[in-house]
Amino acid sequence: MAEIVDREPKVILQDSKSSKTSKPTTVYIWDMDETLILLKSLLDGTYAGVFNGLKDTRKCFEIGKHWENHILQLSDDFFFYEQIENYNEPFLDALSEYDDGRDLSNYDFKNDGLSSPYDDPNKRKLAYRHRIIAEKYSQGLHKVLDEHKIKLWNDLYSLTDSYTDGWLSSAHAVLEQTSEKTNLSASDLSAEVAPASIPTICKNINVLVTSGSLIPSLAKCLLYRLDDVITANNVYSSWEVGKFQCFSWIKERFGGPDVRFCAIGDGIEECEAAEAMTWPFIKIDLRPTSQHRFPGLTMDMIRSYINVIYGSPDAEEEQIEE
Numbered sequence: 303m304a305e306i307v308d309r310e311p312k313v314i315l316q317d318s319k320s321s322k323t324s325k326p327t328t329v330y331i332w333d334m335d336e337t338l339i340l341l342k343s344l345l346d347g348t349y350a351g352v353f354n355g356l357k358d359t360r361k362c363f364e365i366g367k368h369w370e371n372h373i374l375q376l377s378d379d380f381f382f383y384e385q386i387e388n389y390n391e392p393f394l395d396a397l398s399e400y401d402d403g404r405d406l407s408n409y410d411f412k413n414d415g416l417s418s419p420y421d422d423p424n425k426r427k428l429a430y431r432h433r434i435i436a437e438k439y440s441q442g443l444h445k446v447l448d449e450h451k452i453k454l455w456n457d458l459y460s461l462t463d464s465y466t467d468g469w470l471s472s473a474h475a476v477l478e479q480t481s482e483k484t485n486l487s488a489s490d491l492s493a494e495v496a497p498a499s500i501p502t503i504c505k506n507i508n509v510l511v512t513s514g515s516l517i518p519s520l521a522k523c524l525l526y527r528l529d530d531v532i533t534a535n536n537v538y539s540s541w542e543v544g545k546f547q548c549f550s551w552i553k554e555r556f557g558g559p560d561v562r563f564c565a566i567g568d569g570i571e572e573c574e575a576a577e578a579m580t581w582p583f584i585k586i587d588l589r590p591t592s593q594h595r596f597p598g599l600t601m602d603m604i605r606s607y608i609n610v611i612y613g614s615p616d617a618e619e620e621q622i623e624e
């Protein structure tokens with residue numbers, strides 16, 4: 303089977319352009335805020351508001367504030383955010399052509415003189431930082447946070463998940479289902495591969511397109527525990543370029559004869575961009591009476607939206623057999 307190794311370690315994507323499997327690959331394009339995670343609606347009380355007094359508004363705000371602090375602290379402490387917040391790029395690999403591959407283990411990030419103008423030498427310094435950020439992302443937070451911070455983070459995640467009736471964990475569960483991950487068995491691999499490095503095959507691809515800036519969005523992915531279902535190089539910031547541009551890049555990057563796309567978000571911008579691409583779009587709605595929220599959204603619902611645009615893959619198989 304033809305496969306390509308994604309830039310993240312241990313995750314293999316089926317080669318969408320030459321896949322011979324009968325079912326198509328689906329690229330899911332997720333919005334982040336108020337779709338996979340909750341933040342703004344906690345901070346401004348909208349989340350509690352839609353429950354008509356059933357949810358504690360003060361607690362809602364406090365939870366949001368704690369998340370905001372964690373995101374900023376992680377961005378500053380580990381992702382150079384104070385140095386690079388004015389140089390937002392739409393994705394981490396955007397500057398890879400400037401990265402000369404130099405060993406950065408003793409590189410002095412505090413004194414390398416990163417500053418304006420945004421010329422080639424400064425782009426190289428930013429590309430180095432992006433490389434370190436991608437490495438830290440793939441290692442996960444347990445490698446960078448101390449025990450005390452891990453406990454605070456775990457407690458906040460559990461508190462938020464319980465306050466929101468499982469929004470975070472059920473969104474994560476759906477992302478696991480959309481990726482259709484399976485571990486390769488040892489018999490699929492050559493004898494030299496150590497069992498600890500047995501990779502995972504992802505049938506489908508989860509991509510994130512957020513209107514937030516890139517570095518805090520990567521911090522959010524880690525803190526809200528999305529890093530095992532969305533790789534660092536699949537996170538896009540539409541802050542300057544807009545969602546339509548990001549969707550176009552994604553189509554160019556992943557598109558092929560057996561590839562389908564589906565966008566999911568709560569905002570009008572992603573809705574219009576999906577329409578322009580003729581992709582199915584699922585609108586997330588915070589209200590507890592809606593099914594298009596978490597918990598609520600299921601794979602069956604997602605498939606039905608995709609089938610409206612692309613037709614059912616099972617129907618295609620039946621036609622071929624006839």
Ligand SMILES: [Mg+2]
Binds near residue numbers: 333569
């Ligand atoms: Mg949103």
